[in-house]
Every structure is written in structure tokens, then in C-alpha cells.
Amino acid sequence: MNGMPNQSIRYLYPLLGPFIFFWIMFWLLPLGFGINLSLQDPSSGITNIAGEKVQYVGFENFTRTISDPKFHKALGNTMWYVVGSILFILPIAFFLSLALFELSRFLRGIIAFCLLIPGLALPGAMSKLFYLFFHGREGALNQYFVIPFGFDPINWMMDPDFIMPSLVMQAVWRWTGVVTLFFLCGLEGIPRWQFELAKLEGFTNFKKVRLIFLPGLRNLALFVSVFLIVDGVAAFSGAYTLLGGSGGMLDSGLLLVTYVYQVAFPGGSGRFDLPGAAAMSLLVAPLIGGVLFTILKTRTLLKKV
Amino acid sequence: MRRILSIVFIATFLLISLYPFAWMFFSSFKSNKEIYQPTMLLPEQFDGVAYKMLMEEQFIDFKGSLWQSIFVATSQSLLATLISALAGFTLAKYSFRGKSWLIGLAVIIILIPRQALVVPVFEWFNWLGLTGTSFSLILCGIASGLGVVFFAQSFKQLPNELMEVSKIEGISPIRIFLLIIPLFTPGLITYFLLHFALCWQEHLLALLLLDDSKLTLPLALAKLSDSSHRAPEAIGMAAATLSFLPILCLFALFFTKMRTALSQLSIN
Numbered sequence: 001m002n003g004m005p006n007q008s009i010r011y012l013y014p015l016l017g018p019f020i021f022f023w024i025m026f027w028l029l030p031l032g033f034g035i036n037l038s039l040q041d042p043s044s045g046i047t048n049i050a051g052e053k054v055q056y057v058g059f060e061n062f063t064r065t066i067s068d069p070k071f072h073k074a075l076g077n078t079m080w081y082v083v084g085s086i087l088f089i090l091p092i093a094f095f096l097s098l099a100l101f102e103l104s105r106f107l108r109g110i111i112a113f114c115l116l117i118p119g120l121a122l123p124g125a126m127s128k129l130f131y132l133f134f135h136g137r138e139g140a141l142n143q144y145f146v147i148p149f150g151f152d153p154i155n156w157m158m159d160p161d162f163i164m165p166s167l168v169m170q171a172v173w174r175w176t177g178v179v180t181l182f183f184l185c186g187l188e189g190i191p192r193w194q195f196e197l198a199k200l201e202g203f204t205n206f207k208k209v210r211l212i213f214l215p216g217l218r219n220l221a222l223f224v225s226v227f228l229i230v231d232g233v234a235a236f237s238g239a240y241t242l243l244g245g246s247g248g249m250l251d252s253g254l255l256l257v258t259y260v261y262q263v264a265f266p267g268g269s270g271r272f273d274l275p276g277a278a279a280m281s282l283l284v285a286p287l288i289g290g291v292l293f294t295i296l297k298t299r300t301l302l303k304k305v
Numbered sequence: 306m307r308r309i310l311s312i313v314f315i316a317t318f319l320l321i322s323l324y325p326f327a328w329m330f331f332s333s334f335k336s337n338k339e340i341y342q343p344t345m346l347l348p349e350q351f352d353g354v355a356y357k358m359l360m361e362e363q364f365i366d367f368k369g370s371l372w373q374s375i376f377v378a379t380s381q382s383l384l385a386t387l388i389s390a391l392a393g394f395t396l397a398k399y400s401f402r403g404k405s406w407l408i409g410l411a412v413i414i415i416l417i418p419r420q421a422l423v424v425p426v427f428e429w430f431n432w433l434g435l436t437g438t439s440f441s442l443i444l445c446g447i448a449s450g451l452g453v454v455f456f457a458q459s460f461k462q463l464p465n466e467l468m469e470v471s472k473i474e475g476i477s478p479i480r481i482f483l484l485i486i487p488l489f490t491p492g493l494i495t496y497f498l499l500h501f502a503l504c505w506q507e508h509l510l511a512l513l514l515l516d517d518s519k520l521t522l523p524l525a526l527a528k529l530s531d532s533s534h535r536a537p538e539a540i541g542m543a544a545a546t547l548s549f550l551p552i553l554c555l556f557a558l559f560f561t562k563m564r565t566a567l568s569q570l571s572i573n
Contacts, residue, residue: 018388034422109560109561118326121326122549123506130325182567240509
């Protein structure tokens with residue numbers, strides 16, 4: 001890093017200290033706790049009640065999780081959910097932002113704000129809304145889009161083939177506006193002279209997109225995909241309210257976090273399998289970390305910080 | 306021709322984005338029978354009974370939840386903005402031993418969603434004896450990797466000469482930070498808003514960490530849609546509408562500031 005003053009770390013403690021403190025207290029220590037927990041015997045229940053003696057069982061929880069077919073199902077579903085939503089959101093948001101960029105600054109601000117609105121709403125509230133929209137034959141989606149085109153009405157929430165698509169649609173609806181705003185601001189940040197040059201050189205639209213817009217948005221697109229992956233993996237609220245905490249028909253809407261929650265706090269049976277859930281969390285975390293790390297490695301965002 | 310196409314494209318998306326909200330708002334006046342016909346937009350009559358029932362706390366303590374949500378989201382976002390700005394400034398403008406290590410840390414925090422670690426976090430707070438209080442929910446979201454990366458990017462615009470001069474003059478890093486921070490208000494506000502939005506929506510951690518007397522809005526809404534309560538659907542819609550208003554106002558108020566900060570951020 002050129003030209004930056006080299007400061008002895010002693011003077012930087014007041015600046016960095018709070019962040020490091022919170023990071024250790026509420027991230028690193030829980031992680032250690034989780035590792036400890038994942039090695040325990042699940043039958044001992046919630047650990048810290050009255051100093052009950054816990055039994056360590058080694059890696060049994062991990063092997064149990066790896067061979068659990070429901071875990072595979074949840075992993076696969078989450079992958080489809082994430083990949084599906086990114087594949088729809090990024091192109092739509094890109095073209096929307098290009099279309100908005102041609103309008104006047106004031107107008108596009110207003111429209112971008114309106115598009116942002118779905119991203120602000122509580123996913124729980126939205127799921128309730130979608131439940132009514134997707135619900136049965138009378139649902140708006142069936143009435144407006146499916147029946148007029150001569151198809152049979154689709155049972156969006158019950159048919160195992162359509163639960164994931166409805167979840168993905170929900171994600172696309174929520175995030176497209178936010179991503180469009182990011183892209184639009186990115187386009188506004190592109191220096192003027194590049195457009196003037198394009199005008200002088202007589203670029204075609206295609207060339208303009210390829211040489212100016214795409215490079216201008218590359219970093220943002222990367223940031224946005226990371227954000228979407230993280231949000232998609234952590235998706236809980238929408239599916240939880242939509243499917244009432246279950247995985248839906250044949251578990252076809254079972255997402256990872258929902259399953260972790262189900263294992264840890266099974267409704268009714270009262271047998272908490274916290275160690276199993278902790279082991280599952282610990283298996284998932286490096287997996288996500290690995291995926292994202294490779295994405296970031298290919299484009300060196302790390303260098304830019 | 307292309308212009309018309311792009312206008313149609315924009316208008317379609319505008320409609321898709323806004324129509325459900327219009328439906329949500331109007332549904333808060335409908336009877337159950339009307340709500341179960343989703344293609345119907347306007348209710349037969351506007352009476353606002355649902356809002357009245359909500360305010361009288363017939364099914365859930367709505368006002369309590371609203372304040373709880375506002376309190377948690379505001380205090381968490383304020384603290385997170387402050388702490389991330391401090392750390393981001395240091396990472397952007399000073400070089401010191403162990404810096405790359407710290408950047409790695411910050412990135413890893415973003416990469417692994419807190420929700421994936423929810424069970425260990427729950428156990429840890431249980432051990433600390435903090436579960437059930439709203440402090441647990443506030444504290445666990447403060448160290449945010451997203452914030453550090455965001456501020457590290459924003460503060461990079463600060464000229465290095467300024468830092469050199471301050472070093473020669475012997476001004477301490479914390480004084481410098483206090484001097485330059487007013488210049489970065491748009492960035493601070495933007496991050497505050499982003500964090501606020503994420504915190505406002507937090508469901509899972511709230512579900513685990515809070516006890517029943519301190520429900521935040523997502524929990525209250527989930528409770529309301531629980532079929533065992535037999536609450537009329539209109540109440541759910543009214544609650545959804547009201548829970549949406551605070552954050553909408555907040556974003557509308559600072560939207561221009563946010564645009565400025567975002568377009569500056571992407572130059573690199």
C-alpha cells in the first residue's frame with residue numbers, strides 16, 4: 001500500500017479494538033462453543049443445565065449428518081435456490097438498470113425507489129401475502145398467468161415440483177429492485193469521458209455494453225452475487241412462514257437453515273438434538289466459505305480492500 | 306421502438322413490484338371472504354376495523370413489538386455503523402503488522418452467514434445467561450464484515466497526503482477520524498440504512514434469542530399467521546402494512562444520500 005503512514009499498532013487499538021472485541025465475543029467464542037457441542041452425545045440435551053456431565057462421542061455427529069439423506073436434500077435445495085435466484089436476478093437487474101439509465105435523473109430515482117420497496121418488506125409478511133397469491137386455483141398467479149394461457153391451474157404450494165420455483169420467484173421479486181439500484185448507481189459512477197469517447201468513435205449499442213457497461217459493473221456484480229449467496233444460504237424467514245416450519249411436500253422446499261432449526265428444535269417430540277445441529281452448521285460453514293472464497297479469488301476483490 | 310420496449314419493460318417491473326403492496330394495503334380493509342379471492346383488489350368498504358383491533362392488542366402486542374423492533378434495529382445499526390467505520394478507516398488508511406490477517410477475518414465474517422451458526426450462538430448466549438433479553442439480539446449482530454468492507458472502500462478516497470501531514474503534526478489516529486468523519490455522512494447513513502433493513506428482517510436469531518414477552522415484528526407476524534389464533538386475515542395485512550411503514554419512511558428520507566454514496570463507492 002503506497003504512501004500510507006505506517007503506524008505502530010499501539011495507537012490503533014482505540015480504532016480497531018471495538019471491532020475485534022465484538023468479533024471474538026460473538027463470533028469466535030460461539031464457534032468454539034459449537035465445536036465443543038458438536039462432539040457431545042446428543043442424548044444429554046441442552047448442556048448447561050445444572051452441571052450435568054456430558055459425554056463426548058468424537059465425530060459421531062458428523063458422520064451421522066453426512067449420511068443423512070434429508071441433509072443432502074436440504075443442501076441440494078439450497079443450491080438450486082441460490083443458483084436459480086442469481087441466474088434470474090443479475091440479468092434482469094442489468095437490463096432494467098440500462099433501461100432506467102436512459103431516463104432523466106429525477107425520474108429514474110423515483111422508479112428505482114419504487115423497485116427497491118420489495119427488498120424492504122419483512123419476508124415473513126411477504127410470505128403471508130404470497131400464500132394468498134399462490135393459493136390454490138383462486139390464486140392471482142393462476143388466474144392471471146396460468147389459466148389465460150390455457151394451462152391447468154398449478155398448485156404452487158403443494159405440488160413438489162413447484163415449491164422451489166415459488167421460493168425462487170419470491171427471492172427474485174424481493175432482490176431484483178435492490179440489485180437494480182446498485183447497478184444504476186454503478187452506471188452513474190462511470191466517468192463521463194467514456195461515453196463521449198463512445199460517441200466520437202461511433203460505438204454500436206452492443207459494443208457500448210461490452211466495453212463500458214459490463215466492465216463498469218463487474219465489481220458491483222461480484223459484490224451483489226456474494227450478498228445473494230450469503231442471503232440465499234441464510235434464507236429462513238420466507239420459507240418458514242410459507243411452509244409453516246416444515247419442508248413442504250416431500251421436503252421439496254427444505255432449506256438448510258430450516259433443517260438445522262428442525263433438527264435442533266423439533267416441534268412436539270421435545271428431544272433437542274443440539275449437537276447434531278451444531279455439527280451440521282459446522283459442516284455447512286466451511287462449504288459456503290470455500291465456494292465464496294473461490295469466487296472472490298477469481299476476481300481479486302481482496303486486493304481492493 | 307427500442308425506447309418503447311424499454312418503457313414497457315420498466316413498467317412491467319414497476320407493476321410487479323408495487324401491485325402486491327397495493328393488494329396488501331387494500332386487503333387490510335377486507336373481510337376474510339374477500340381476501341380469499343386474490344384477484345380482487347379493492348375492498349367493498351373501507352372501515353379500518355383491523356387497525357383498531359391491532360391497536361387494541363387483541364391478538365398480539367403489536368405496539369410493543371413495533372417498539373421492540375425499532376429499539377433493536379436502531380441500536381444495533383448505530384453501534385455496527387460506528388464500529389465498522391472505525392475498523393474500515395484503519396484498514397483503508399494505515400498499514401500495520403497483521404493487517405492482511407485482519408482483512409481476511411473481515412471477509413470471512415461476511416462469507417459465513419450468522420444463521421448457519423445459529424445453534425452455537427444460541428448455546429453461547431445461554432451460557433452467558435443473556436438469552437431472553439433484547440441485548441443478546443443487539444450484541445450478536447454488531448461485528449459485521451459487510452460494514453468493514455463497505456467503509457474500507459469509502460475511506461480509500463481520502464488522500465494519503467492528509468494522513469502524512471497528520472502523522473508529522475503528531476495528531477493521533479482517533480482525532481483524525483473525528484475530524485474527517487463529517488465528510489462521510491452519506492456513507493455512514495447508507496450503511497446505517499442497509500444494516501437497519503437487514504436487522505429489521507432478522508427472524509431466526511430473534512426466534513431463538515428472545516422470550517415471548519419481547520417479540521420483534523417478524524415473530525409477531527409469524528405468530529399472527531399461526532392458524533391457532535384464528536385472527537382475521539385482515540389483521541395480518543394491517544400488521545404487515547404498519548410494520549412496513551417505518552422502514553419505508555426511513556429509506557425515503559435518505560434515499561438521495563444513499564444514491565450519492567453508492568455511486569461514489571463503485572468508482573474503483
